[in-house]
Amino acid sequence: MKKKLSLLLAGAMLATALTGCGGSGDDGAKTDADAAQGGESSGTAASTAFKVGGHGPLTGGEAIYGNAAMNGAQIAVDEINAEGGDIQFELKYEDDEHDPEKAANAYNALKDWGMQLSLGGVTSKPAEATAADHNADRIFALTPSASAVAVTEGKDNIYQMCFKDPNQGTASAEYIADQKLGTKIAVIYKNDDVYSSGIYEKFAAEAEVKGLEIVSVTTFTSASQTDFSVQLNDAKNAGADLVFLPMYYDAASLILTQANAMGYAPKFFGVDGMDGILTVEGFDTELAEGVMLLTPFNADADDEKTKAFVAKYTEQFGDVPNQFAADAYDCIYAYKAALEAAGATPDMDAATLCDKMIEAFQGLTFDGLTGEGMTWDETGAVSKSPKGMVIKNGAYVGM
Template sequence: MQNLSVNRRTFVAGTAGLGLMGALAGCSGGDEGAAGSGDAASGAFKLGGIGPTTGGAAIYGNACKNGAQIAIDEIAAAGGDVQFEMNFQDDENDAEKSVNAYNNLKDWGMQMLMGTTTSTPCVAVTAESNADHIFTITPSGSSTDCIGGQPDADGNVATPRKDNVFQMCFTDPNQGAASAQYIAEQGLGSKIAIIYKNDDTYSMGIRDTFVTKAEELGLDIVSESTFTEDSQTDFSVQLNDAKNAGADLVFLPIYYTPISLILTQANQMGYAPKWFGVDGMDGLLTVEGFDTSLAEGCMLLTPFVATADDEATKAFVSTYEENYGETPNQFAADAYDCIYVLKQAIEQSGVTSDMDASEICDGLMEAITSPDFSYTGLTTAGEAATWSDTGEVSKQPMGMVIQDGVYMPLDA
């Protein structure tokens, strides 16, 4: 784990400037399949993308697809030797379908992969891309098993290091430990409850390191309860356990759809603790039929705040809203950054689009792990991000709170 120091100043630092191009070349918002700049000039790198564009997690996959497309179109508008043709495949947040999508992309001639969007499919797909030696950067697959080689709390390594795979997002351990540290430093709760999903790699990974860090910091965890994919409609047992234990803060290392139900049911039973989530909470305000007033005051850890006032963020948000009719979330920003990281690594390594995927992978791996490689973008909190040979990104987290129906940076 890296960059776990999240004092009040660094936790809310704004994103850094990244010269966004004003002119865009025919943005393809997207039908699935090959989507690049117009017909994609010959010599463009063939970039695969995978994520859910339909189903319950579609908000994440579509955000990644759209954020990446904005970057691809900017690069095309600017000209230059590095261009991309993207083929983005829907996996419906299903591991088997994700592997099928990966094989479709291989048949298409994919030379590098941005994906997958969600952790469980990402674990399955990166096993394939590692065997094929295809360079992979995931915008949001945060499980340590996506990159492999990471020991658990007992020091055991379940998945060997996949040396071709790198993350743009924080790892689950990073999110869990940083959340515990921030809650402790700011005195946000004296008694903590945790509700997590025990059949989800993402949720369990964050929960485990949150608990480890909380114990180290002396946080009092008074209630822990779980749910599964088949039981995420009724949270009365979990909420009553937290309420009866006197929890004044509930940590939610889960995605936004069950969070919306938890908040609704807590309100119905008159339970109003503080709520603290991680990047999976992003999207809460978009749930159909959800009373967004119940989200007021919810806090979450994230690498991106759409309301930040730096020029790069404002330009990205403006373009995204114009093209797609909604405000981008951190998944879109991470995918946007992935494209520029790829561009920078291509330029630094000198690989060309006439090389095969394995040769390109060698060059990009060497570039991104070199001591002189760093990247400053939308999701790096104003500081340069770097990558080690573990595949983890080292960058600063930020926090935001929902106020008046919008996400706002936590006050300094």
Template sequence: MKKLYGVVTAMVTPFDRNEHVMTESIRKHVDFLIERGIHCLYPLGTTGEMMLMDTEDRKRVAETVVDQCSQRIPVFIHVGAMRTKDTCELARHASEIGADGIGAVTPAFYSATSDSIYDYYAAVAKSVPEDFPVYLYNIPQCSSVAGEYSRYGVELAVEEINNAGGFEVGGKMYTIEIVEEDNEGKPEITNNAYNKLIGQDEVKAIIGPDASGPLISAGPLATAAKIPAIGTTASNPDCTTVGGEYVFRACWIDSFQAVVCARMASEILGATKVAVLYSNADDYSSGLATNFQKEFEALGGEIVAFEAYAGADTKDFKAQLTNIQNSGAEVIFLPNQAGELPLQIQQIREMGIDAEIMGEMSWDNPNVPELAGNENVEGCYFISLFAADSTDPVSQAFTEAFREKYGFDPNTQSTMSYDSVQILVDAFKRAGTVDDSEALRDAIQATDMDLPSGHLVFDENRNPQKSANVMVYKDGVPTYVSTIDP
């Protein structure tokens, strides 16, 4: 069974002026891509205009690509369609013509429930041989999968609180009512949702959204109305600075990662000399690298190599890694995007550099061990907002309750939304009222509590200073090591 790896090209589909598929042009395009060293072809995705083509045209394109490729490299065909029936038909066709695997996006337009998404992919899987690779192609704005996980965390927290009789404020018991709005991941829809929740539903507080852009857009509305809002996984610093004094977040900001990464290198790995390999074309990577250097040196450590590369197109890191190899570094810090890490890790191992490897939150991604190889990520350290196998009793209780209710482990989104409910309830109790939003805001600001994701306090900019989970890859699986408190 073949897997996606390396550089995968989403192919365009050429048409003539009469909107007929140009098969000869497709053949030339296949040869062009293979000759230039790409690793896998992916026809009929969004770039391939799949939603604008009928089933027969899509079959014709798939047949042409597979035939022209002639097994020189893998071909994974996108088969997602508006109807499950059509997706299954295209999936069967792909397996019959010799494709190496398929990808399938969920039907668009309507946001699907988790059960309907499961049923959709189950039907697709049953339409092809058991060992035929099927990749799930998720566009969160269409499937609402990210939002579903956030909902799970809120639902569990509210269920636990309400089943216990609610919570006491000023001698009176209160329960929680959930009012949901789907922002589809879009700022303008988030603005409308905030206005409805504040003006029509008269909510006491808002949890979400989970993305930075929508929260940056809608946050000022919450502050203007004096309604506290907590973003769940929105890490851009502008979320709170632009949003104003009533906007908080449950996750770290990007610069805070540098602090905990520096402490991990010093306290957990015992390093005094660290090398950094970062992208100077990525603000996230370069900013984190610079902040890490500052924090590690403040702890008495030395940055013995600070090596930059020119962004995601860089494939050969030998020059930078040679400098690192000669620097005497005990640890190499890779604060880079998940898609760039596998090649870097592989080349470090191939060169036999005698140093431990560590990273930040980007490492908490199944593609890293899958593409780099389990043997290459073995023993690599990184930080995460949550660890399902944490030994912390609060984390364990949450994970067990989540597994019992949903049948699988919580992820970052569900944990941050669960945390957000707990933060609000704790603040209501300490505020002593449910009708004074300013008192509630002040109580949230003064939060000091243990949560499934660790201990949390807010700084003056309403960003959490919270515990970080140190993780290490063992047999390709993120495994909890310890916790670093702020």
């Protein structure tokens, strides 16, 4: 009897061991239903795919940015996985609601999930909040759109696909001066936003170098971005013939609407955060006619790569992709190129991959939707040329 019981116990233990090693036939791959939860993609077993995580505002007032980045990254992941090559990805996004404290929770959830590579944060303040954690945990991050200097400063493993804020400010002043777009410049910026204030500071410095006359500088905050009458009247009374708007397009759409209502019609010049203003719900896009901006991506470009991306994005998500979506798409493909160059494999831990990514990106030259011949320096800053765009007949046209 004892012998029979021992055999039964041994059999049970063997069955348990086989199940733990995948002997049941379940290799750990997620189903499509599982993958739909939390923005996670499937299609490959976890043991054969690199786990890429990111956090951004998927709900709340800034959700348009986070969802665009997540959707753009998802398209790239699906394309790469469909090719069936050695590089495969799992993608998971967590909602940070554009809140630094919730970004920390999102990061910890991704870390617990087993994130090996990161897309960091979509917006700058939440990305700043988790950048130190990425650095301490040695998880490499390539953010599509968090452009503040503080995101990468002092951290050797945080890189950016977007322009840094200072670069945008300098480039905008140079462009306005070189193209002789205005003689008296007004600036309206958001003083509680590192993206907006960072661009303004460099713009003001370069404007002085270029001899641009800034006649009005006014600000607003998240709590006050509903009424811009004071700012617009100040610009108008100062005789500004061009208003520089270093901000996201939600506030910019209100400024254009209110300027029209008061009969003020200067030239308006914006930055990459204004890309997508034509998609703001309830906004009269005719008011954006003639608006100029610098952006790395033009959804109306006629090259085959852009047309294919726009068609796929529109079909899947019912909207025209903006710069956030295009930069996130490029992030995934840049990761693919870097992983291939480094000879990396998905069984490597995050710290090992971090070292390999730092080395690979230092020698990488990458062609994407948002630029050709892109390179990165040791600070994580990307080198690529912005494109001057003007809105004509409801579409972006190169200047």
